[in-house]
Amino acid sequence: MINYEELKDKKIAVLLSGGVDSSVVVYEFASHGLHPDCFYIKIGPEEQEEWDCSSEEDLEMATAVAARFGCKLQVIDCHKEYWNQVTKYTMDKVKSGFTPNPDVMCNRLIKFGAFDEKMGHDYDLIATGHYAQTEIIDGKKWLVTSPDPVKDQTDFLAQIYQWQLKKAIFPIGHHIKDEIREIAEREHLINAKRKDSQGICFLGNIDYNEYVRRYLGEKKGNVIEFETGKKIGEHKGLWFHTIGQRKGLGLGGGPWFVVKKDIEKNILYVSHGYDPETAYKQDFKIHDFDFLTEGITELPARVTFKIRHTPEYHPASVEVNGDGTFTIHSDEKIHGVAPGQFCVIYDEQHHRCYGSGEITL
Numbered sequence: 591m592i593n594y595e596e597l598k599d600k601k602i603a604v605l606l607s608g609g610v611d612s613s614v615v616v617y618e619f620a621s622h623g624l625h626p627d628c629f630y631i632k633i634g635p636e637e638q639e640e641w642d643c644s645s646e647e648d649l650e651m652a653t654a655v656a657a658r659f660g661c662k663l664q665v666i667d668c669h670k671e672y673w674n675q676v677t678k679y680t681m682d683k684v685k686s687g688f689t690p691n692p693d694v695m696c697n698r699l700i701k702f703g704a705f706d707e708k709m710g711h712d713y714d715l716i717a718t719g720h721y722a723q724t725e726i727i728d729g730k731k732w733l734v735t736s737p738d739p740v741k742d743q744t745d746f747l748a749q750i751y752q753w754q755l756k757k758a759i760f761p762i763g764h765h766i767k768d769e770i771r772e773i774a775e776r777e778h779l780i781n782a783k784r785k786d787s788q789g790i791c792f793l794g795n796i797d798y799n800e801y802v803r804r805y806l807g808e809k810k811g812n813v814i815e816f817e818t819g820k821k822i823g824e825h826k827g828l829w830f831h832t833i834g835q836r837k838g839l840g841l842g843g844g845p846w847f848v849v850k851k852d853i854e855k856n857i858l859y860v861s862h863g864y865d866p867e868t869a870y871k872q873d874f875k876i877h878d879f880d881f882l883t884e885g886i887t888e889l890p891a892r893v894t895f896k897i898r899h900t901p902e903y904h905p906a907s908v909e910v911n912g913d914g915t916f917t918i919h920s921d922e923k924i925h926g927v928a929p930g931q932f933c934v935i936y937d938e939q940h941h942r943c944y945g946s947g948e949i950t951l
Contacts, residue, residue, distance in 0.1 A: 675700070687930075688930025715758070752884045808826040810825065813825050878948055890938070916947065
């Protein structure tokens with residue numbers, strides 16, 4: 591829980607998206623007599639094409655919320671930074687056959703990155719509507735999980751830099767989603783009944799495959815059954831598929847699972863039957879581990895982890911390798927471990943988040 595008394599002398603910026611979560615953040619501050627400056631980060635489609643983008647409506651909602659609670663609202667254009675940094679990262683990864691996470695990098699590079707360069711550096715704290723919390727433990731600031739396991743977003747924040755975590759504040763992180771809706775309805779917020787946005791961070795309803803197609807086009811190749819070497823279809827580009835994928839393959843006689851990608855030969859390997867052994871991994875390496883808390887440089891021997899945005903945390907032990915990488919030894923076999931994904935590491939109670947590293951196979 592946040593001690594608002596301690597914030598009275600702080601300069602606070604709120605990133606207001608137009609959604610219900612960040613709107614309740616502004617309400618929380620206002621209900622404690624604080625009126626922080628609000629900022630709407632504008633991205634929009636590249637070339638300003640007519641993609642299905644709800645940003646106009648977002649800005650209207652954000653404007654109404656800021657006005658209602660007596661806060662200034664400023665629009666900050668991070669259009670160039672988004673396309674030059676987040677899109678470049680995403681396309682470089684998928685071209686190399688990896689599974690990127692643009693939303694994770696968006697937090698590091700845009701919300702707590704480009705925004706800080708443009709405006710955030712003038713503020714002591716940057717508040718967002720993420721379902722996450724921070725806690726001071728032994729004098730150090732930690733990112734800790736939210737009580738709503740389905741909505742918890744610590745995994746999306748696990749690549750931010752230590753200086754960014756120091757400035758971050760998450761005023762609704764101690765709530766579960768239903769409570770946020772209840773507050774919004776009770777206070778008659780304009781967007782109380784508005785649906786949560788789907789799709790990629792900042793890009794409205796743009797589908798991930800559409801986003802990739804827009805940049806990389808299509809590159810047809812064979813789909814081959816892993817066990818038999820038999821061709822069973824064609825794919826439109828390896829970058830549309832990820833290890834462990836089961837839906838959207840368009841193959842008859844399923845279920846089929848993606849188990850391997852051969853980048854050089856442009857072959858997608860799939861396996862038949864339910865959850866084949868080949869799609870599972872128990873041990874995998876992670877590199878470039880990003881420690882979130884200043885002064886923390888080691889992982890405990892026993893941890894829990896996530897490799898995708900799900901409510902489950904998997905128990906594991908950690909092996910430290912001589913080259914600065916770690917090997918994760920999961921207690922159970924994990925489905926769909928793919929290089930390029932972030933493995934987010936928590937303590938055994940999945941309370942404190944240590945940070946994340948990229949999976950390498």
